[in-house]
Amino acid sequence: MTTPVIELCEVSRRHDDGPPAVDDVSLTVRPGEAVAILGPSGSGKSTLLNLIAGLDRPDSGTVTVDGVRVDRLGEAASALYRRSKIGMVFQFFNLLDDLTVADNVVLPARLAGTARAEADRRAAELLEDLGIDRHAGAYPGRLSGGERQRVAVARALMNRPPLLLADEPTGALDTAAGQDVSRLLRDLHAEGQTIVLVTHDLALARSCTRRTVRIGDGRITEDVDSRAAAEAAR
Structure with missing residues (x-):
């Protein structure tokens, strides 16, 4: 069986004295999956993403990403992990x-110690693949929202990460630009990129992923793989 890219086991995180932001969550994501985490504001989805990213640490449970026990990392090791x-x-x-x-x-790539020439080649390749190579010498403020998000995706893919995390990637975009980014995420998934998408937009989730995980009050309330459900119904 393929080793999971993400494996959360009984993870909980409480902020201050309030109820848990994430409450006893277990979740597995396998290589090549595209998973949407859905829920309203305050449901715990952003906290869950931060735990996977190593930006937050659980009070209990374990977080493992691509073989790394993220919950055990110190500050410097967390930065290297990201x-x-x-x-x-x-x-x-x-x-x-x-x-x-x-x-x-x-x-x-430069922060990771990659040689400048190699990093420049990789950046040029990504910008061309994402259709924004003509803007390589421009500054972000001169680009449209959709173009800036493409730059952000190129930056995210620079070090060939096994996992792409997207937090409301179309939330600041108009409809046309949002559809553009949605197509980009679909293309990346088709190429085998593992993606976890956090959103409150069901249409975006359905467009970009086949698996949706709903979270409410810090707990997973539903985990549906649409392709598996369709095959089971045949």
Whole structure:
């Protein structure tokens, strides 16, 4: 059986004295899967994503990503883990406005110690694949929202991570740009990229993934693989 890319076992996380943001969650994601985590604001989906990314640490349970026990990592090791194991795409892009598009994309590789020439080749390849190579020398502020999100995806893929995490990637985009990013995520999944998408948008989830995990009050309430369900119904 294929080793999971993500394996959460009985994970809980409580903030301050309130109820758990994540409450005894177990979740497995296998290589090549595209999974949407759905839920309203305050349901725990962003906390769950932060636990997978090593940006937060559980109070109990274990978080394993691509063979790494993320819940055991210190600050420096967590930063190294994020550079090598995951790519992250955010709602508001998080690009550096004083760097060109190409330099934004190259940055993760340079932080990882990749030689400049090799990093430049990889960045040029990604920008061409994503259809934004003509903007390599431009600054992010001159690009449309959809183009900036493509730059963010290129940056996230720079170090060839086994896992791509997308947190409301179309939330700041108009309808046309959102559909553009949705197609991009579908294409990446078709190429074998493992993706976890956090969203409240059911249409985006259905467009980009075949498996949806619903979370409410910190607990998984539903986990449905549409392809498996369709095959079972035959």
